[in-house]
Amino acid sequence: MRATAEANPNIALIKYWGKADAALNLPVTGSLSLTLDTAPTRTTVELDSAIADDELVLSGVAQTGRSLERVRRFLDLVRDESGSTVKSRVDSVNLIPTGAGLASSASAFAALAAAASAAYGLDLDDRALSRLARRGSGSASRSIFGGVVRWFPGDDASSFAEPVDSTGLDLAMVVAVIDAGEKSISSTEAMNRTTATSPFYPAWAESTTRQLDEMLRAIARADFTAVGELTESNSLRMHATMAGAWPPVRYQRAASIALIDAAAELRAAGVEAYATMDAGPNVKFLCRPVDADRVEAHLAATDPSARFLSARAGEGVRLVDEAATA
Numbered sequence: 001m002r003a004t005a006e007a008n009p010n011i012a013l014i015k016y017w018g019k020a021d022a023a024l025n026l027p028v029t030g031s032l033s034l035t036l037d038t039a040p041t042r043t044t045v046e047l048d049s050a051i052a053d054d055e056l057v058l059s060g061v062a063q064t065g066r067s068l069e070r071v072r073r074f075l076d077l078v079r080d081e082s083g084s085t086v087k088s089r090v091d092s093v094n095l096i097p098t099g100a101g102l103a104s105s106a107s108a109f110a111a112l113a114a115a116a117s118a119a120y121g122l123d124l125d126d127r128a129l130s131r132l133a134r135r136g137s138g139s140a141s142r143s144i145f146g147g148v149v150r151w152f153p154g155d156d157a158s159s160f161a162e163p164v165d166s167t168g169l170d171l172a173m174v175v176a177v178i179d180a181g182e183k184s185i186s187s188t189e190a191m192n193r194t195t196a197t198s199p200f201y202p203a204w205a206e207s208t209t210r211q212l213d214e215m216l217r218a219i220a221r222a223d224f225t226a227v228g229e230l231t232e233s234n235s236l237r238m239h240a241t242m243a244g245a246w247p248p249v250r251y252q253r254a255a256s257i258a259l260i261d262a263a264a265e266l267r268a269a270g271v272e273a274y275a276t277m278d279a280g281p282n283v284k285f286l287c288r289p290v291d292a293d294r295v296e297a298h299l300a301a302t303d304p305s306a307r308f309l310s311a312r313a314g315e316g317v318r319l320v321d322e323a324a325t326a
């Protein structure tokens with residue numbers, strides 16, 4: 001009747017940008033990400049037959065409006081599967097608030113999927129959990145697993161994520177935080193607008209499918225340089241596709257572009273760092289763990305007002321024994 005779960009954010013190296021089915025959150029293409037070892041979301045779901053509707057508290061603040069509606073719709077899916085009609089109290093916190101805008105919908109819905117399915121007595125394996133998390137937010141399907149993770153396109157039954165063996169690849173991610181505030185336009189709305197109006201969208205989908213295949217081959221041979229180049233290229237292509245939407249979607253700011261240039265400078269100096277951006281102005285750099293300090297130092301010199309966060313590969317979602325952690 002009550003369960004707590006934790007999940008970490010993930011950053012896509014090959015991006016999910018566009019839905020084939022908005023109700024089921026089925027992606028147009030496959031994608032691939034790295035689950036980070038920082039900024040976990042911890043969520044408790046407790047059934048309460050005395051309340052008339054689900055309640056949501058985020059970092060101690062009771063929610064109304066869209067975030068509450070999104071969680072209620074998600075809990076309805078869990079209730080449909082479990083046969084229960086009992087409403088729940090959901091309490092969610094970001095355990096290590098990084099102020100990096102990393103408290104993403106990915107970690108949030110992965111933690112909610114695990115906590116809610118356990119609280120309602122569903123016994124889901126990781127694949128079923130990934131499919132469930134996908135319904136809350138597409139990228140959440142990937143935060144069920146640790147390390148490098150691939151999410152398949154397909155139908156409701158076949159669109160889930162699974163871990164990818166990345167033996168021989170030691171990956172680090174340096175996050176440059178330009179602005180920790182709310183994004184100007186949500187990823188959901190931005191990707192729908194891009195799909196509907198950007199003439200570049202079909203090329204994006206085709207190119208991403210090809211780059212995902214290349215990425216899987218690069219990972220299999222532990223080719224760090226190819227992994228990095230594909231990461232940066234795929235991100236630039238995603239943002240170029242958005243620029244072709246109308247009204248245009250642009251997350252890149254002047255400061256973001258300067259940091260992307262700094263990655264090229266690092267490479268010219270012999271330090272491999274590759275930039276990637278999501279639905280916000282912050283820039284993430286894929287590099288080797290041994291280079292992380294040097295990468296951060298050069299980026300800090302480029303943008304003295306940015307804040308930095310350094311992460312490695314992290315673990316997948318887990319249930320938390322509250323008695324043990326109390």
Ligand code: DP6
Binds near residue numbers: 016139277
């Ligand atoms: C740019 O998973 O947030 O981070 O499914 O509508 O909730 P919804 O979208 P969301 O989109 C993530 C977009 C991205 C790329 C990625 O993580 O693959």
